[in-house]
Amino acid sequence: MGSGDGVAGQWGGVDVNFGEEGGRLTYGSYLRLADLLDQQRLESDPPAHDELLFITIHQVYELWFKQILHELTASRDAMLNGELWLAEHLLRRVHTIERVLTQQVDILETMTPQDFGEFRHRLSPASGFQSVQFREIEFLSAAKDPSFVRRFRGLTEVEQERLRRRLEEPTLWDAYLEVLRKAGFDTDSEDSIRDALRKVAGDRSHYAAIWELGEALLQHDELAAAWRARHVVMVERMIGTKPGTGGSSGASYLRSRLDLRYYPLLWNLRSAL
Ligand code: HEM
Numbered sequence: 309m310g311s312g313d314g315v316a317g318q319w320g321g322v323d324v325n326f327g328e329e330g331g332r333l334t335y336g337s338y339l340r341l342a343d344l345l346d347q348q349r350l351e352s353d354p355p356a357h358d359e360l361l362f363i364t365i366h367q368v369y370e371l372w373f374k375q376i377l378h379e380l381t382a383s384r385d386a387m388l389n390g391e392l393w394l395a396e397h398l399l400r401r402v403h404t405i406e407r408v409l410t411q412q413v414d415i416l417e418t419m420t421p422q423d424f425g426e427f428r429h430r431l432s433p434a435s436g437f438q439s440v441q442f443r444e445i446e447f448l449s450a451a452k453d454p455s456f457v458r459r460f461r462g463l464t465e466v467e468q469e470r471l472r473r474r475l476e477e478p479t480l481w482d483a484y485l486e487v488l489r490k491a492g493f494d495t496d497s498e499d500s501i502r503d504a505l506r507k508v509a510g511d512r513s514h515y516a517a518i519w520e521l522g523e524a525l526l527q528h529d530e531l532a533a534a535w536r537a538r539h540v541v542m543v544e545r546m547i548g549t550k551p552g553t554g555g556s557s558g559a560s561y562l563r564s565r566l567d568l569r570y571y572p573l574l575w576n577l578r579s580a581l
């Protein structure tokens with residue numbers, strides 16, 4: 309039996325020690341649960357029952373966004389280093405997370421418009437439009453749009469700097485073009501890239517790793533589009549045609565974003581196969 313202040317005892321025939329044990333790692337201290345579980349502060353007063361769900365869902369999104377950025381950055385770097393298997397492996401993990409993110413909408417949709425209405429008026433002018441990590445994912449994937457940095461109101465210096473860095477650094481598409489160049493293809497013009505993609509697609513046994521990587525990028529693009537489509541339908545269900553708390557036209561603004569594609573040349577390729 310161990311010593312210390314913890315609760316010691318027998319469990320299933322195994323000696324166990326619960327407690328701090330003089331600063332030894334515990335589940336709660338490792339995961340910083342005291343801090344994590346103290347971050348859900350409601351705006352509504354008296355508290356609206358569904359606001360905890362609303363905050364929790366968004367915080368979970370942001371945690372997964374952090375993980376996605378970690379994986380996409382490493383995948384981009386792996387492509388630049390010629391480690392194609394690693395780049396693909398990490399993209400496949402991202403796909404799995406992205407599927408979960410779209411499914412999470414189901415949970416939020418258990419909230420009715422009436423119950424959302426109890427605290428929605430407190431949220432203005434905040435909105436998902438201001439999610440820095442969401443925009444970082446777009447920039448890193450290839451959809452760089454510097455106007456977002458200007459249009460964001462109330463960003464901290466650190467957040468602005470994060471976005472500026474993402475605008476400067478290579479995207480996943482830049483890294484894929486580097487992969488094509490290393491394989492001997494010319495990528496100087498859009499036509500030469502189209503040509504390279506057709507050659508890769510036409511000789512998959514020879515270009516297996518490059519083809520599969522292109523497919524993994526396309527999958528990431530498709531899953532991001534699926535999230536946008538799911539989000540706008542949820543928005544219509546929750547607020548109809550009302551303007552958004554972020555100051556946009558709401559669902560019609562979001563509909564204008566549905567055609568966004570990170571890798572249009574990979575999509576165009578389909579018409580040539
Ligand atoms: C009740 C649920 C939700 C409603 C009614 C809603 C509504 C909206 C609206 C109206 C906009 C347009 C900007 C504006 O406010 O004017 C927007 C943007 C956005 N929302 Fe939501 N949203 C909901 C849940 C979520 C969740 C769970 C996320 C996850 C992080 C999210 C992320 C975003 C993002 C990233 C944008 C910017 C999209 C873009 O610029 O392409 N939203 N949302």
Ligand SMILES: N[C@@H](CC(=O)c1ccccc1NC=O)C(=O)O
Pocket residue numbers: 366428431434435436437547551552553554
């Ligand atoms: N823009 C939403 C409110 C909303 O959903 C929201 C508000 C604050 C922080 C994140 C949000 N999520 C997505 O936009 C609305 O207009 O109802």
